Amino acid sequence: MGDPVPVSVVALDPVLEAGTKSTLLTCPDLSLTVPGEEPRVVVMIVDRVGPPELDVLRTTRDASSRPDVVLVASELAPSEALHAIAVGARGLLRRREAEAARLARAVLAAARGDCTLPPDLLDRLLEHSGTRGTSFGDARDGWAAAGLSDRERSVLRMVADGHETNEIAQELCYSPRTVTTVVHDITQRFRLRNRAHAVAYALRAGLL
Incomplete structure (x- = not known):
């Protein structure tokens, strides 16, 4: 410890x-x-x-x-x-x-460096994302153009709920290495700092 x-x-x-x-x-x-x-x-x-x-x-x-x-x-x-x-x-x-x-x-x-949200609030944010571009600034064009795969969305949802890599891997039936790779690919693709940054901008751009 x-x-x-x-x-x-x-x-x-x-x-x-x-x-x-x-x-x-x-x-x-x-x-x-x-x-x-x-x-x-x-x-x-x-x-x-x-x-x-x-x-x-x-x-x-x-x-x-x-x-x-x-x-x-x-x-x-x-x-x-x-x-x-x-x-x-x-x-x-x-x-x-x-x-x-x-x-x-x-x-x-x-x-x-992770981002945690109450599960029901996350659900409401996902529903609210359909109205993006009015109250929260313009959606990021790069995010909108590239989008996220279903696997990437699933991983980011669990990251947003505060789950660790091993928990995400077990829940989604992936290996921990796969989960780590998915998050790394997202952060590299969109030039983000870490997992929390990825969750924040995915929500803001309405991609989750």
């Missing part, structure tokens, strides 16, 4: 911040940052996802250590989720669903 992932919490409500920190401390793979320590992941707690919250998310991502952000909101509409992902969120949870195990899973996935 490696060193615990250093995590910090951002919340306007100090009681909510304290409760979230207590929740995170129940996971031995996570540690709360101390003054002067840079977090690898920031858990950001908000009521809604509007321009001010997105500005805070963007500022957090632009810090020198480039921490990944898990956003926990009271409610998450598909449009809000897409904006948050586009700005740099690597995990999305509704506050009522952010119990210890699920929150820890989202934080650890973000630390690996």
Whole structure:
């Protein structure tokens, strides 16, 4: 086992911040940052996802250590989720669903560079993608022209739900090497940084 992932919490409500920190401390793979320590992941707690919250998310991502952000909101509409992902969120949870195990899973996935979404929200995003090009900016022409195969879509859906390579391989009856190759091919084809970047832009372009 490696060193615990250093995590910090951002919340306007100090009681909510304290409760979230207590929740995170129940996971031995996570540690709360101390003054002067840079977090690898920031858990950001908000009521809604509007321009001010997105500005805070963007500022957090632009810090020198480039921490990944898990956003926990009271409610998450598909449009809000897409904006948050586009700005740099690597995990999305509704506050009522952010119990210890699920929150820890989202934080650890973000630390690996993966993107985690609630399954029902992912389904709504996939349905919402049919209206792309109005609220979320133009779809990426390169993505739209090349498209994704059924296999690539299946793998990216499971990546978006936070599954690891071995879990995806078992569920889809592929070898772990095949899953790794699929993700690598996607990131290379579209010049993306990692799995999280692939999920974010696939959703934004409406290809999932």
